[in-house]
Amino acid sequence: MNSFFRKLPLSIKLMLIGLIPLLFLIYLSAQLYSEKKQTVKLIGDYILHVHEEGNISNLIYELEKERKVSYEYALRKDNYSKVIFQRPHTDKAMQLLEKSKDLAIVNFPRYTFLDSLSSVRNSLDNSPFYRADAIMQFYTNAIYRLNTLNPVSSMSSTYLEPVYKDLLSQKTLFEMITFLSIIRTNIYNVLYTGKYKVETLLGTLGVFNIFKSYEKEFLLKGSPSSINLYNTEKDTSSLKPVLAYIDKLFATFNFDSTYDAKDWWEVSSQGVHILRKQQLNLWQNVETGIDKIYQQQIKSKNKTLAFLIAAIIFVITFVIYTITVISEMLSELKIAAQKISVGGTGLKFQNMPKDVMGSLTDSILEIDKNNIELAYAANAIGAGNFNVPVNPRSNEDLLGNSIQKMKEDLHKLTMEKDKIQQETLELMDRKDDFLSIASHELKTPVTSLKAYTQLLQMEAKANTNERNELMLSKMDLQVDKLTALISDLLDTSKMQNGKLIYNKQFFPLNHLVEEIVEEIRIHASKHKIIIENNTPVQLYGDKERIGQVLSNILSNAVKYCKDCEKIIVNLKQVGKGAICSVQDFGDGINETQKDKIFERFYRVTGNDLHTYPGLGIGLFISKEIIERHDGKIWFESEVGKGTTFYFSIPVAETQINNPE
Structure with missing residues (x-):
């Protein structure tokens, strides 16, 4: 098959060359249309993500209400009816979210502490000693963890640019509401119990700082309309006393008599409601905007299909014209290929027709032959074979002459290196032999010297010659040092030869x-x-x-x-x-x-x-x-x-x- 194709006339090959780009264009068109479909699907998924965000927000809202009534019941053991009334609302919101197939949400109870919700409720109902602060901590942890599941936070802004600022604004408001709810709940806890004021403020300071950071982010990244509305609500609505009280509280670390627990909860609920209302309005705007983008993408997909069909028709006409031009260009390439044959790179071709392409192939093969010879020579020289022939084509063949010079220099360098390595190995062997022989030869006379020294010490001690005894003691110490040095040399020799026994x-x-x-x-x-x-x-x-x-x-x-x-x-x-x-x-x-x-x-x-x-x-x-x-x-x-x-x-x- 390959041989048959190579022998086809140039005109037929050029027709095939035109057909291949056409097929490629059709393939790209199909890919582009597929991408448009994917874009439409992606935006549809974004719409689902926005709905999921609403479900998460609703569940957090119900959990906040259940947290309050459960905490009050744990403290006072009354108003149990409020607890019973709230739980079905929480369960309904949770069941709605559990139906989601979004990978960011699926099985969320297992890692948001909500798989323990039934156990916590049971302990609250049946254990008279179940701590109120444990109730508060559980619901706060669950709310905080649910807040991190918000699927909208991972959306790309590429296709959502018209609504992206509103998307970010409502997300940031969502975060602000969550952390503000934690702050107001902790303040309510202190006002209600009158205990652990400083400890609670210290523990809540980090949450307050996070809330302020989200507020700053909102004011920097939010849409102008949402920022203006927030500033207006902050200065005129029931949100103003809430934020003012919180700012003062963390500035002074002192609870004043402005609010009791009940008043604070009512005032702060109104403030949070203001934020939640603004967040929900933004959310609805995002839903409407994304739906509009979705419809626009569907129209764009249909327009793209029409454009691609027209483009394919145009390309077919253009390819026919191009084939004629390419035939003339290849005749000129023959001259260029013959000039390249004096030096360069080439390819192997087989069964080429005897036409202009055949002449071009002959020139390229000539280049290839020379380059193969030079590559073989360079590879052999690199492997240490300096007998390989190198034949430069001319004095102007810089590559061939350079390889010839490299061969001569490397050969000389290798010979010198081998000589130095051999001499070094011989010197190392002689040194090791000398150390081994010297340490063995020194061991016997040193042992004798040690024995004589000890005999002289005994004699000096018997004759009560303190001066001689002191000198012999020093001598014995030096003999011990010499013995240790000889022993180290012997050990070194044995280690080098692998003969040291343990x-x-x-x-x-x-x-x-x-x-x-x-x-x-x-x-x-x-x-x-x-x-x-x-x-x-x-x-x-x-x-x-x-x-x-x-x-x-x-x-x-x-x-x-x-x-x-x-x-x-x-x-x-x-x-x-x-x-x-x-x-x-x-x-x-x-x-x-x-x-x-x-x-x-x-x-x-x-x-x-x-x-x-x-x-x-x-x-x-x-x-x-x-x-x-x-x-x-x-x-x-x-x-x-x-x-x-x-x-x-x-x-x-x-x-x-x-x-x-």
Whole structure:
């Protein structure tokens, strides 16, 4: 099929080329008409959303009335008939909203607290001790949550521009009414009970601020007519004393004798009624406006259909004319394609007819052939194959000459890089071999030196030669340091070769902490090492190696904190892990050194390289040991304030199941 199509004459191909755009236009026309239908449907959905908003507003209104009578009954246990009278009205409003299929509203009782309405009513009816404030809180929460379900808030303004300001205005008024209702109810509660005045005002202050923010939003975003009406009502109607009393109340935080509970409820009800009336009028205007837009969109849809039919007829005529013009243009493209063949990009074509298109194809294939060769060469060079041939077509072939130069430079660079890497690996191997051999060779004479030193100490002690005994004691200490350095070198070598053996057992980490601290205290008399917290923790691990980690960290704290008065050690269990920390109050670690602390042979330095002694492998060894115990080691440091090192290890299973 493909071969047959490619061999068709150019004139037939051009006819097909004209047919394809025509089909595409028909498809786009169908899509455009479909979009118009969708727009009509969308506006119809908007109308339903507006109706749903009215149902939500009605339910909130009924819940506010039920909240008042239920609260009064909970306080005084009288007028139960008002409660019974109101409940069917609330249920009817709720059932009407439950019929909605809007995804923003469906199953709303489950997440607006109203699924507990029956339970709350039952408790109010049957429990003489059911608290009035609990009634108030439940209904307030439900009203506030229902207010957030308003589906109109998510509408786009694209199609609703004529009514969008009224839409926003009524929505904002809806919010203002909700929060004003909460404020007036809380004020009524205080006036009715005479209790918790300051607490209630503090708790309601946030609601008051939200109400004021919605009022400000309304005055900034509302339609001019709605803003003028609101300002008029605010200055002349029964809304004025309500807002004035609330403003004064939150300005002074003091209830005066202007209203008692009954008077306040009547006055505030009239004020809220003014706002609700304005909101309902705006809502009705929005309904009327959206319905008008809906009818306009239906007319627009029909006009679009007529226009699309006319456009298709026009395009058919235009395509026939265009085919003739394209045939002449392709003859000119032949010359352009032959010029492009000296360098550029191309495509593969097969079974082309021997006409003008065939000549164009030959030129493009020539370009393509050259580019394929260059691409293959560049890919091979990138993979490290420098034997691939690169043949620039001429001195003016910048791409071919550049690839040839790149091949030569990369080849030279790769050879030098391989040589450097090989030399580096050899040096690393020699260094590791030297450290391993040197540490093994030094271990035997140092052991002998240790034994002779101890014999001399015994002899000096027997002869009561205090001077010699003191000198030998210092000598023994230095031998111990040398032994530790050699041991660290051996451990490093074993770690590098994966031959370090761990003898794991159950042991109490808190006892080990005490032992290591006592050992360090002997050699660090100038420092006060404090164990602030030593929680009993049972571990399963290599006791000697864990002790080596703690000893390394404590020794570093002593070494790098010569002027510190104290070093603090803590051990605690957090979940399934034990965390041990060592805190010093020294100079801290610079930011430039933090990333290298756990590297092998890295040492934190002062003003010169030899400020602090050591090989720089203690923390490297500690990190390896902790990680082999499935743990983690880290630190926190601030220059001038000190450093805290931490390590964590999983506690034994017995410790998890039976924590002390």
